Structures are given as C-alpha cells and as structure tokens.
Amino acid sequence: MVEIIDRGVYIYKGKTILGYENKISLEDTERQLKNAGEDISNLSSFLNQDIARKNTIAFDILMKHNKSDEDKKLNIKFDALASHDITYVGITQTAKASGLKEFPIPYILTNCHNSLCTVGGTINEDDHIFGLSAAKKYGGIYVPAHQAVIHQYMREMMASCGSMILGSDSHTRYGSLGTMGIGEGGPELVKQLLGKTYDISYPEVIAVYLEGKPKLGVGPQDVALSIIGTVFKRGFVKNKILEFVGPGIYNLSIDFRNGIDVMTTETTCLSSIWCTDEKVKEYYTIHGRPETYTKLEPGEVAYYDGLVRVDLSEVEPMIALPFHPSNVFSIAEFNKNAEEILKSVEAEGQKQMDNPDIQFKLTDKIINGRIKVDQGIVAGCSGGSYENIFKISEIISSQSMGNDYFNFSVYPASQPIYIELIKNGSIEKLIEAGVTVKTAFCGPCFGAGDVPGNNGLSIRHTTRNFPNREGSKPSTGQIASVALMDSLSIAATAINGGVLTPATEINISDIEMEYNFNDTVYKNRVYYGFKKPIVESDLKYGPNIADWTEMQPLADNILLKVASVINDPVTTTDELIPSGETSSYRSNPLKLAEFTLSRKDPNYVGRAKDVQELERLRQVFISNKNNKDIDNIKELERVFLQAIGEKNIKDISLEDLIKSTQIGSVIYAVKPGDGSAREQAASCQKVLGGFANIAEDYATKRYRSNLINWGMIPFTINTIENSGFSGFEVGDYIFIENIRKAIKDGKENITARVINNKGNIDIILHVNDLTKDEKDIILAGSLINYNKLL
Template sequence: MVKVFADGGYIYKGREIVCMAEDFSSDRVSNFLTAQGEDIVSKDEMIKNTMTYSILEAHNVSDNVKGLRLKFDALASHDITYVGIIQTARASALEQFPIPYVLTNCHNSLCAVGGTINEDDHIFGLSAAKKYGGIYVPAHQAVIHQYMREMMAKSGSMILGSDSHTRYGALGTLAIGEGGPELVKQILGKTYDIAYPKVVGIYLENKPKKGVGPQDVALSLIKEVFSKGIVKNKVLEFIGPGIFDLSVDFRSGIDVMTTETTCLSSIWMTDDKVKEYYEIHKRPDAYKKMEPKSIAYYDSIIKIDLSKIKPMIALPFHPSNVYSMEDLITNPYDVLSIAEKEANLQLEDSALKLNLVDKIVDGKIKVDQGIIAGCAGGSYENIVNAANIIKGSFVGDDYYNISVYPASQPIYMSLIKNGVIPTLMQAGANIKTAFCGPCFGASDVPGNKTLSIRHTTRNFPSREGSKPSDGQISSVALMDALSIAATSANKGYLTPATDIDFDDYIPNYEFDDAIYNNRVYFGFSKPNKNEDLRFGPNIKDWPKMKSLSENIMLKIDSVILDSVTTTDELIPSGETSSYRSNPLKLAEFTLSRKDPGYVDRAKASKNFDLELEAGYMNLREELKAIVDKVMDAKGINEDERADFLSKTNFGSCIFALKPGDGSAREQAASCQRVLGGLANISVEYATKRYRSNLINWGMLPFTLAKGEAVNFEVGDIILIEGIKEALISGESKFEALCIGKDKKEKVLLELNDLTKPEKEILLAGSLINSYQK
C-alpha cells in the first residue's frame, strides 16, 4: 500500500524507477541513459533534475542554491491573520503590496463572537486592500485555498500563505504555509531564507478502487511517515504513472493534507487534466507542463499502490492516528479501546475522559455527526460523489446529522445547476456556504461526549470547538467524504464507501467567474494612498518589545512533556480566533486548555522584568530573594549585582519536548512574547514554521544539546551570560545555569542554523524592531 525507501533512488522523467539507492550501480544508470539516448550525468546533476530544483532555482535571488533566498509570486491570508500582518508591515513603513496579496475571509465569516469585532476586521481588510493595492475576497465567497487554486495558482510559480495548508502542488505551484511575519518580509521586499531542502519522491502507481477517495490516500501516507519524521521540512514531489488516472480535485485532496506529514511543501507533475482545469477557470496561460528532467535523484522515495488503498479513518486526536475502516469495523472494541486510552493520555491533567467504546451499538459503531467542508473536503467532485452515494437514502430523524460546505460560491453554483444540492437537501443534509469553521471549531460544534466524522484537515483535542474548562468534551475522526456519505446513508452507522454500490458519474463542472467579478475587490497594482484604514475598537497595535540584552534570566512558566505539542494547545483555535486583531486580549488564552495557570505565571515574570528596570535595590523582598539565589549560585557579589542586572532581561520560558505541530499561526509565538516570553526550550521543534515564528517575535528557540537530560520544573530560573555577544560572534552553543528549589546544574543549550537575518531579528527583539531600525 505505502512503502518507504528511506535511502532514495533514481527515477526517469517521473514515470519509471531506474533503481533504488540500495541497488545503485553507476553502470546500470549509465546503460539506462545510453539506451534512452540521454547524456550520462553525475549524481549532482541528477539532483538538479527534480521539479523542485527548477522552481526553487527560478525564485532564488542568492548566488548559492544551497542557501536559498526566495521571492514569491503571490501571497495569501485569511481573516485571523491578515490584520496582524498588515499591522506589522505598517510598523515597518509599508507603502504598497509589491506582489498580488489575497485577503480572504473564511475563518471569522460568521461574525458570531465578540460583537462587531469580526466584521470590523473585514472592513479593515478591505480598506487595506484599497490603500495598498490588494485583492479582497468577501466572506462566504470561497475558502482561502480554493480561491487560490481557482484564481491565483500557476504552474511553476510559488505562493506563500499565512495558513499551514497552503498547498497548490497539484496545479504545479510550489506553495508554503508560514507564520505572518514571513509574509511581512515579502511585502517589504525581503526574502524567505532556508537551506535547500531534501526532496522526497512520492511515486503513485495503479488506480484507486471505487469508493476510495483522496482523504483515504492522504491518511495512508500520513500514517506511514508522520511518527517517523522522514519527510519533516522536506518537499514532496508527486510522480509516477498513477497520477494520470486521478482527477485534479482528487490530486488536490491528497495535496492539501501533505501539511499533516510535516513536510515543507509539495509539487506534482502536470498533464492535460491540469491544462483543462486552467481552461475551465479561464486562465489557460497559467498552465505549463511540468515533469522531472531525464533521471532525477530523490533523497527518499515513497511508493503508493493506489489500488491497495482502503477507506481509512484517523481517530482522535491526530491525523496520524490512522486505521483502516475495515479493521475498525471488524474489531471495534479492540481498536477503540486503544484509541481511547491514547487519547486520554493527552487529557491526563483534566478530569474529563473521552469514551469512544460507548459508540459501539449492537456491535456497530454509531457516530453523531458528519461534516464535509473546507479546502480538503469541499471540492466539487467530493460533494458530487457524496450525493451519488446518499441519493435515494436519508439521514433520518435521530441524533445523527450532516452538514456540507462547498469550498467556493462557483462550486456551490455548479452543484445547484447540476441538481446535486437538491439531492443532498432531500436526504437531510444541511448545505452551508464556504467557511473553514468546521476545521478549527468555529461552527457545527458537536454535542458533549459525541463523535464527529469529518472530511476536514485536523482532529486535535478541542479543535472541534468543545471547552474542557467548562466540562465539555467531544472529538473528531477524519474520513473521506465518500465514506461520510455512506455512513450518512446508513443513518450514522460507520460504513466505508466501498460497501455501497453507487453511480460515480461526475457531470461537467461549470465555473462562473461572474461570481467573483461582481464581488471581489481586485486592487493589485492600484493602491490608493489617500484611502484611510478603518479600525474597529478591537484592532490594536503590537506592544513594544525589548531588544536582546547582554544577559538573560528565564523563568520556566510551563513544562509540557507530551510527545508532541500542537499550536492548538499553545493558543487554542475556535472562538479565540475572533480576538486575533488584539494581541493583549488574545494572549489571555495562551495555553488555556493545556496549562490554565500559565498566563498568570507569565504575567508575573513580565512584571518581574519591569521591576528589574527600576533597579536591583528597588526590588521587592520576594523578588530580591530569587535574584540573590541566582547571583549567589553564579558567584556574583553584592557590589556587582546592580550593574549585572542592569544588563539583564528577565523573561518567561516554556519547556516542551516537541512543540509546534499543526497550524502556521504566528500567534502561537506572539502570544508568549506579549506575555513576556523571551525564549522556548525544546528537544526539537515539530515544524520549521513554528520555530520561524518564535524567531520573528524575538524569542530564542533553544534546543537541549545532544545528550542533555534536565528535569525542568515550573519556577526554575535559567541564567545565560553574554548571550548577545555570543550570538553576534556566531556561537551556537550556550552554557546556562539552572537554579531550582533543590537544584543547581549547568545546562548546555543550542541555537543551530540561524541565518544572518534571523540573528538580526533576535538581537533587535522582533521582526518589527529589526525593520524599524
């Protein structure tokens, strides 16, 4: 089904495997090339033959492809990120958007929380598009990634988005999801700086069975690679003959879920189906045939036999917690008991306990809700096939219900014209407008102790919208739209689509561009400097942030020992998203579901730093006692302390084993910074984007040096002397002193692979400070 060749291999024009690295012989490759009438080339040249290399090289403005400095062709944000991005860019002398920047409104579209604040953000976004020359897509028109597919993707181009699921590889676009500050850099004419990434060939062969959908393929891939970390921060290049039997919608459904593998980006070979897609969307010039050149070398190869993929399900609480539906239905008690136990480990500090086993009714699994939505599930073909499966059946009048969200108004219009929407409505499905809410808990929040099956992107704890602090718990299992429809036809009893005999005919899709032409504001290259930005009362500027001092003193304000910590746990999604234009208000929610005491502890650390500014001799006795304990341990006498502390910043710090999986949202870092965060310490960071967010907000992303084993506790104080000078001089290892209640030990910390601009940002105290300089 899915087989990994970690050592890589050699593939001819993306279609034929010449040999795996373990079977490599130079004569074998040379003989193959000679037989094909190709020139014999070195391995270094074969590395350059990937699609990835050609795209990155074309967008690199440095003279060294190993140290990429990339400029993108377009940018994309939605309404929980664009306000902060524009506010940051404004603080750094923004005058005009230099490349197309699309501001979509698909996350706070309901305008249901906090009075006027959501619509105030939308009004601000439109005024910014007018002032700086942007493209503004009003609420309910399209989810961010569907609009970018339909209107902005181009074969061979690069797009940067402030959403982790920025993936348009199936259309030949190398797209990357990052935190907002990375978009600020592009807006201000700077570059996206990374080392040249490794490239993994995803070799598809054969054809999926009827009833198997794109989510089934994606979950099979995620299951195989996530826990092993074998594609982390790499580019996935989809190749192989299996691609050409897949529709573009099917490819995009797999592609958007590659984010959950922790890869950097993805790119696919293009063909006449992609050409037709661009023609349907009235952008024929956007198409270019893309395939690897001659023999291309891949650092790893993953073979997927599409014919062996079965309907899959990702049980709570992660997209990698994947089982075949066949195994689950055959052994419901065994599988659900294991999943329940693993899920409850993530809720160990809560009185709440998830119970999945009670979903077994008369030997069958009965779920409570179905959702087909967003950039993963809301495609034209997914919804047509869902209607094909459910046609003639009905959901029933019991507790089970299903909602369907077409990903854009043009898709919705075509589904109406083709009679698909009436079919779904007659079966009892609720049809809603384009909205990302089901992906992050802003709509269709299921009932307490219920299980929702969703063709969306994630199923992290509480991401469906429940509030553990209020005694609530519900959960999500990820499935393909086809099996959700089959389950709906069976009135909520879990059913794979392969068990249903259905007509899989897909009527032609008709794209009506009048929908966008009559509603979207197209302002690129037409800025109006006289336009006033329109601020609501919730839109606040970023607070001042200090530059890095000579020394730093950190207080551990939270310790998280989960194997992986998601950005949803660092800053919860759902209704909190509505406050993301107000840094101080949003910061109140930091770690609220994972460590409710963190905010008060972090605020105390921030106040401590403010007191240090007033001078050592003015410290309150309880704070002076803490400082004196550290100074005594370091051997700094009383006469030197005032001078030493005048060159020392005190800040909050979180220790987590592997933080940052999931969303690109920079608020997972900025909220810590607003509360006085100065650094994080981890064993490793789950994603590049989270580490970049820390840096851009002036937080030092320390990792423990190899071999270090420290039992950090809340309240521990860590002193690092000479951090500023060491950073300037290029040091990557830093000796720290950790002082706790009953501990005094040295700790070796590391800051590896920092680029020159990243060092400048850390020294300045934030991206904003750096650019203001």
C-alpha cells in the same frame, strides 16, 4: 499500500524507478529501458547524483525564485501571498509599523475563518472592514466572507505552473496545479511585503511515487491518510519537499489530486509539487487562464533523497482517530477491532488532556457491535471540492438522513462550485435527503462551526482532528472528538443512519463529471486593487484592533523562569494557543494572550505574568524610582546572587548584573509547533514576556520561524549530552550569561545555569543555523523592532 524507501533513488522521466543510490547497475538499467523502448543514449551521463539532483521539478522552481548567488542557501521571493481573516490584520499592522507603502505583489485577503461573526459582538466584522480598507489603501485583492475558502480561491484564481505562493495558513498547498505553496507565520509574509526574502537551506526532495488506480469507493482523503499514517511518526519528510511522480498520477482527476495534496501539510513537509499533464491544462482552460499552464516533469533522470511508494489500487477507506491525522486505521480494521482500538485511543487521549475531571470516552459509541457516530461534515479546502460534493449527492440521492441524532453538513469550498452544484441538481438532492448545505467556511476545520454535542464523535472530511479542534472546552467540562474520513465513506455512513460504513461496502457508480467555472460572483463581489493603491485612504479600525505592545531588544544576559513544562511527545499550535472562538481576538494581542495554553496548562498565563512583573520591577530598579514591593526586590537579589555564585561577587556587582540581565518566561516542550502556521502561538508568549522556548526538536520550521520573528530564542537541548540533568520543572530559573554576544557571534553551543531549590546545575543549550537576519531579529527583540532599525 504505502512503502518508505529511506535512501536516495533515481527515477527516469518521472515514471520509472531505476535504482537506489550508488547501487544502481548501468547495464541492468539500460536493458530495462531498452526493453521498454526508451531512448538511452544519454543515460550514463545522468546517473550522477550532483547532476540528477538538479533534474527535479522542485529544483527548477526554487532556482527560478532564488535571489541568492548559491543553491545551498536560498533567498526566495514569491509570486503571490494569501491570508485569511484571522491573520491579515496582524500582518498588515506589522508591515505598517515597519514602513509599508504598497503591496508589491498580489496579496489576497480572504474571509473564511471568522466569517460567521458570532463571537464578541462586532469584532469579526470589524476585522473584515479593516481588511477591505487595507486592500484599498495598499493595493490588495479582497475576497468577502462566504465567497470562497482561502485555498480554493487561490486554486481557481491565482495558481499557475511553476509559480510559488506564500500563505499565512499551514495548508497553503497547490502542488497538484504546478504551484509550490508554503504555509508560514505572518511575519514571513511581512518580509515579502517589505521586499525581503524567505531564507532557507536547500531542502531535501522526496519522491512520492504513485502507481495503480484507486478502487471505487476510495477517495483522496483515504490516500492522504494512508501516506500521513506511514510517514508522520518517523518524521521522514519533515521540512522536505514532496514531489509527486509516477504513472498513477494520470489515473487521478484534478480534484482528487488537490484533495491529496492539501493534506501533505499533515506529514510536516515544507511543500509539494506534482507533474502536470493535459488534465491540469484543461483545469486552467476551464478557469479562463490557459496561459498559466506549463508542462512540469522531472528531467530525464532525477535523483531524490528518498521515496514514498503508493499503490493506489491497494488503498482502502481509512479513518484517522483522535487526536491526530496520523492515528490511522482502515475502516474495516477499525470496525473489526473497535473496542481494543478505542480503549487505546481513550487511554492516550486522557493523557493528552491531562485533566482527571474530564472522562474521555469513545467505547460507548459501540452499539450492537457497530460504531455509531453523531455527526458528519464535509468542508473546507480538503473536503469541499466540486467532485466530492457531486459524488456525495449521487450516493445520497433519494435517501434520507433520518430524524435521529445523526446530522450531516456540507460546505462547498467556493461560490462558483456552489453555483454549478445548483445547476446540475446536486444541491437539491442533498437538501431533500436532509443534508444541511452551507456556504464556504473553514470553521469545521478549526473549531468555529458545527461543534458536536458533549461526548460527541464527528466524522469529517477536513484537515485536522487535534484535541478540541471541533470546538469543545475541557475547562468547562465539555469534550468531543473528530475522526477524519473521506467524503465518500461519510456519505456511506450517512445513508446507514450514522453507523460507520466504508464506501466500498455500498454501490458506487463511476460517473463522468463535467464542470463549468462561473466567476461572475467574483467579478461582482471581489475587490481587485493590485497595482491600484489608494494611498490617501484610511485604514478602518474597530475597537478590538490593537497595536503590538512594545518589545525590548535582547540584553547582555537573560534570566528565564520556566512557566510551563510539557512532556507530551508532540505539542500542537492548537495547544499553545487554541483555535475556535479564541481566534476572534487575534486582532488584539493583549486579549488573545489571555488564552495562551488555556486548554493545556491553564495556570501558564498567571505564571508568565508573574515573571513579567519581575521584569517590570527590574526596570524600576534600573531607573532608581521608589519601589514599595520590597519582597519582590529581595527575590530578584536572591536569584541573581544564586545565579552568579558567591565566588563571582567580586568580579561584577549585583547592581550591574541586574541592570544587564533581562527577566523573561520560557516554555519547555519536547517537540512543539505541529500543525497550524499561526504566529500567535509564539507572539502570545512574547506579549506575556516570553523570551525563549526550549525543546528537544521543533515539529515544524514555521513554528521555529515564528519564535525567531517575535524575538524569542529557539533553544534546543540534547538530553543525552546533559545526562546529569533530570529535566526542567515549573519555577526553575535559567541564567544565560553573555547571550547577546553568543547570538551575535553565531555561537551554537551555549552554557546555561539552571537554578532551583535543589541547587545549581550547568547545562548546554543549542541555537543552530541562524541566518544573519534571524540573529539581528532576535537581537532587536522582534521583526517589528528590526525593521524600525533599517
């Protein structure tokens, strides 16, 4: 079904696999292509890695957007930017503090996350009003609430073949439409708004070779989950670009391709791009933008750094069980071995929650030998497509959801989709059957809508099923779970009363679908202000919109205190800063910071504040003001004495050491940052006085970038290299001398001293591959500070 080829591969015209690395036989290849009737006159000149590597679609797009003089270190400028209502306030505030005058490229501000305005009084709508005022003042494009989820609007109105879009949402993926989309934290968008570049080393490019045709009952989520389940745990495509090639592409509709493409985020790849064809051309024509189509395909022979081979005809209906999109089984296998699989999920889930008071249980969903679920949801950028909902309506037509515990909600991804579904009768069929149809909303994807009951199991065609992503709160005794499935199998389950059913077990017709795009609602409701800034207009602030706290530049030395230790194999950004209702406070850095690690390590905030108080006392000590807190001063002196060691007392005075050494908190996690692009996973730590993370590896580039942009040092540690070190514990101090000079000089191996009750031990930390700008941002203390210095 899905096979990984972990070595270089040559592909001819995007359709024929020629061979691998240097093992390719020119004679056999020429014979193979000659028998296929292909022109082979120039073949030998292309069977060269250096030449063929430049024949990928990805290389061509990246080079056209690269502003550097080399193709190994890229400085990218994007064609458009996109944010939603829990990111654009912070981005605008940061850019404003850095001297923003006008949005230099199209910046689309959508409202699809906190659009229900149900938490915190007026604060969500205050953000929306701020967003419209920003679009007016700086010349942006503002999409009001309920009109479209962010990525559907970008597909319909902004994608174009060969372009690049940067979004402050991790699922910024438009590769199937010929646009290379990248999801990053807000500071990277700030850089683009200020005319700066997105700086990366040239990424590896992995071919995703599609062949065959999906069987009836198999949808895009099934294909996506099959790929994620195969590649994620191996880290095979981490921070790489996926280039979709192969004859199987042309057997897929555009909505089917979009559904696969948006889920590539869950593989941890950097971006994606697909070959384009007449179906893509038709898509742009339907959407009134035929000029944006260009045929994209690799050169005659293209070289890829690896390959994922997918036989679409062998893909079965799949399910991703809690608590990750990679926890994948076929529904048939799951139904056959439900008790064994669910016991394993329960055991792993209990460890992830790390809370003995919560009894995580799913085996009670086995009723009379079958899995009975409590809820079905189809929504957002992955599930709410026209094709998905049209097919659901055909399956459910003349059926009944019944009046038992199972309930089913559907969210069309945009108002134009909704209009067409009304016109063709699909909405009527859904409502008659008892399905609840709602407006465009991302809530079910991040825990702000349709929260199931306690101990509930929801099946969803959305993007993620991380712990508490559906909105439950373990701290108050609430727990629920999400399993990801394709909309077809969710519909099949719905007409079976909530009994888990793969769509291949019901009768499905291969129905022709016609789609007409009506953008009248956008013309009537969307504010189009690009290149028309109203400079004299004011930003409109609500009481919850606050400025960033002051951040100090990096001192000569730092003393870190470990405020949390997370030994899970992977830590998601949801665990670092929860989604759901917490997101309503993202416009207020201090209030939002109170939620940091609240569902993973509830004592973190208190510990971090205690360390922050030590830094305040240090500042008082420096200024020679009276200080009555003698015990804390003594603690400072004790730790600093222990840090430098008695033998060094003569070389530097205790007073000078304290003056030159900042005190901040640090989090240790094995592999933090999987999932969302949310910058707040880092900025909240900074607001609480965090100076660094220490990890064996970072799950995504975007989380590491977020740390850097908030002036936090992204240390890594090699456990083998530090074999005599038994690991960090909460309360440990870490003293790093001359850190400012080390960062400035680009030193990658840094000696640090761990100080605890057991004594001192020296370890080696690493800070690898910092660009000059990244070094300067860390030295300045944050991107905001860095921009102020320019």
